[in-house]
Amino acid sequence: MSSSPVLQITGLSGGYSMNRPVLHDVSLQVQPGEMIGLIGLNGAGKSTTMKHILGLMSPHKGEITVQGKTREADPNQYHSALSFVPESPLLYEEMTVREHIEFTARAYGVERSDYESRSSHLAALFHMEDKMDSLSAHLSKGMKQKVMIMCAFVARPALYVIDEPFLGLDPLGIRSLLDFMMELKKGGASILLSSHILSTIENYCDRFIVLHQGKIIAQGTLKEMASAAGQHGLSLEQLFYELVQGGK
Template sequence: MSDAPVLQVTELSGGYSLNKPVLHDINLQVQPGEMIGLIGLNGAGKSTIMKHILGLMSAHKGEITVRGKTRTADPEGYNGALSFVPESPLLYEEMTVREHVEFTARAYGVDQNDYESRSLQLARLFRMEDKMDTLSSHLSKGMKQKVMIMCAFVARPALYVIDEPFLGLDPLGIRSLLDFMLDLKKSGASILLSSHILSTIENYCDRFIVLHQGRIITSGTLAEIAASSGHQGLTLEQLFYELVQGGE
C-alpha cells in the first residue's frame, strides 16, 4: 500500500466571500486505509471543507489533491477518485432506487457484474431489497439516506467524503453503515467522515480533526489529543467540549 496520502489539503483558505473567508489555512491529509473524523460545532466549517474538496467551491488560496491529482489539472481523474454522501438526500423523484444505483455505477464505469453483486450486497445490508423498484418520492427520509449511501458505495473510489450520514438512519442502519465502512477501510479505502454523534464514531475513526471557527485547533488520535491538551481519560465527547469551550 502506498504511503502517499489519498487526500492532501494544503494551506486552504476559502468561503462564500473573498472578504470574509470561512476557512483559515487548513492543512489535513487522509492516508490509504484511514478513517478520519472531522468534528466541530455548527458553522465551524466542516461542510465548507467538503464543498472545496468536491469542487463545489473555489479556494481563495491553497491546494487540494486526491491521489496526487488536482481538479483543475485532471478533473476526470480527480472526480473519479472520490465519492460523496451528503447530509441531506438528493434524489430524482421519478427514478427508482435501482435506477439511482445503476445510474451511479455507470457514471463511475463499474463493470456490470460488479454492479450486480455490489447492488445486491448493499440492498441486503441496508434492508432495501423490497424497495429497489420503488420511486424515491415514495421513500421515507431514512430510506432516501440509505439510497445515497448505496450510490456512494456501489463505486469503489479511493476516497469517500461523508457528511453527517447517520441523520435519519435507524440503529440497525447506523451499525450496518459503520461496519461496512470498516470493511472498506480494511480494503484500503480512505474515509473523511463528519459527524456530531461523537460517541458513535469514537471507536471507529483512526484520527480526529477538531475544527473551530474555521481553523484546525488540534488533530490526532484520541489519546494524542487528550495528552496534548492535558485531558487524559476523557471520552471524545468530553474532550471535544473541553477543547471548544477553551477555544471560545
C-alpha cells in the same frame, strides 16, 4: 499499500466571500486505509471544507489533491477518485432505487457484474431488497438516506467524503453503515467522515480533526489530542467540549 496521502489539503483558506473567509489555513491529510473524523460545532467549516474537496467551491488560497491530482490539472481523474454522501438526500423523484444505483455505477464505469453483486449486497445490508423498484418519491427520509449511501458505495473510489450520514437512519442502519465502512477501510479505502454523534464514531475513526471557527485546533488520535490538551482519560465528546470551550 501506498504511503502517499489519498487526500492532501495544504494551507486552504476559502469561503463564500473573498472578504470573509470561513476557512483559515487548513491543512490535513487522509492516508490510504484511514478513517478520519472531522468534527466541530455548527458553522465551524466542516461542510465548507467538504465543498472545497468536491470542487463546489474554489479556494482563496491553498491546494487540494486527491491521489496526487488537483481538480484543475486533471478533473476526470480527480472526481473519479472520490465519492460523496451528503447530509440531506438528493434524489430524482421519478427514478427507482435500482435506477439510482445503476446510474451511479455507470457514471463511475463500474462493470455490470460488479454492479449486480455490489447492489445486491448493499440492498441486503441496508434491508432495502423490497424497495429496489420503488420510486424515490415514495421513500421515507431514512430510506432516501440509505439510497444515497448505496449509490456512494456501489463505486469503489479511493476516497469517500461522508457528511453527517447517520441523520435519519435507524439504529440497525447506523450499525450496518459503520460495519461496511470498516470493511471498505480494511480494503484500503480512505474515509473523511463528518458527524456530530461523537460517541458513535469514537471507536471507529483512526484519527480526528477538530475544526473551530474555520481553524484546526486539534488533530490526531484521541490519546494524542488528550495528551496535547492535558486532559487524559476523557471520551471524545468530553475532550471536544473542553477544546471548543477554550481549554488547552
